[in-house]
Amino acid sequence: MIRVLRGFASLRCGLAALSAIAIGMTLASSAAAATIALPAKYKQQGELTFAFNAAYAPMEFIANDGKTMIGLDIDLANAIAKKLGVKAKFVQAGFDTIIPGLQSDRYDLSMSSFTITKKREEVMDFVSYFTAGTSFYVKAKGGPAVASLGDLCGLSVAVTKGTIQSEDATKQNQECKAAGKKGVDVQFYPDQNAASLAMDSGRAQVCMADSPVAAWIVKESRGKFKLSGVPYNSAPYGIVIPKNSGLAEPVLQAVKAVMADGEYTKILKKWGAEQGAITTPEINPAVQ
Secondary structure, eight states: OHHHHHHHHHHHHHHHHHHHHHHHHHHHHHHHHHTSOOOHHHHHHOEEEEEEOOEETTTEEEOTTSSOEESHHHHHHHHHHHHTTSEEEEEEOOGGGHHHHHHTTSOSEEEEEEEOOHHHHTTEEEEEEEEEEEEEEEETTTOOOOOSGGGGTTOEEEEETTSHHHHHHHHHHHHHHHTTSOOOEEEEESSHHHHHHHHHTTSOSEEEEEHHHHHHHHHHTTTSEEEEEEEEEEEEEEEEEETTSSOHHHHHHHHHHHHHTTHHHHHHHHTTOGGGOOSOOOBSOOOO
16 A cells, blocks of 8 residues: 555655646746747737748648648747747738738738849838758659750740749840840749649740759659759848847847747758758848
8 A cells, every 4th residue: 555655645646746847848848938038919919910822842732631731940939939939920922922922011021032122121020930042853754954044045944923032044145145045934923833834834945943942843743843053142031020120139139039949940850951051040141
């Protein structure tokens, strides 16, 4: 009987210890959120609305259930919102409509694989959190050899509207013609899935996308596509925030906290994107 009572007492002590640890972790998490000053507007609504163009795996895309958004950016958005003490709400949008939607207060912020540029910084604030370049991918059989933008002259290229790739391909079209060469047939699509389908069906010869996205598409294509050349112009991704919203500094502190506790590294490893890791997030770090 004494052994039973002692065993019971030991079990009670063990449960008490586990409970204390759980409470401690909860209090620590709450304390971390409490140290980041979030504007009253967002505290009161209890959530932040993120806009995504969820057709850009592995960064943001739709799960097999046809409705749930998943991906590296989705996981990071949840982690950042948690550090800020609010919930994350995800809304689907066309990539080229996201910044206008932020300007009209339809969304609070976006984390949809936006490359930070000086031009974009003129109208929005950005907090850097990742880095990526642009890659070309073509059909594995019979696709053209593309190693640089200059190789696009005379070819048809599928890009997502509003992206850095759409700007690069459009500029290259002008440069090809100025050099007396055939121009680039730049085809604009609402998302990367549509761009890939255009190439798969023969409407385009080349696709362009951010390097982790292009690598994912090629991997998932089961031999249909291959990468061509090496990535160019690596640049930081940024969380897009309306100017004068008061969110830039709190979001920066939340990103730093996610990095400090190891969650950032875990998320990047989960999606096979460790090569895009950064160590020092900044507000508006664009150099060009």
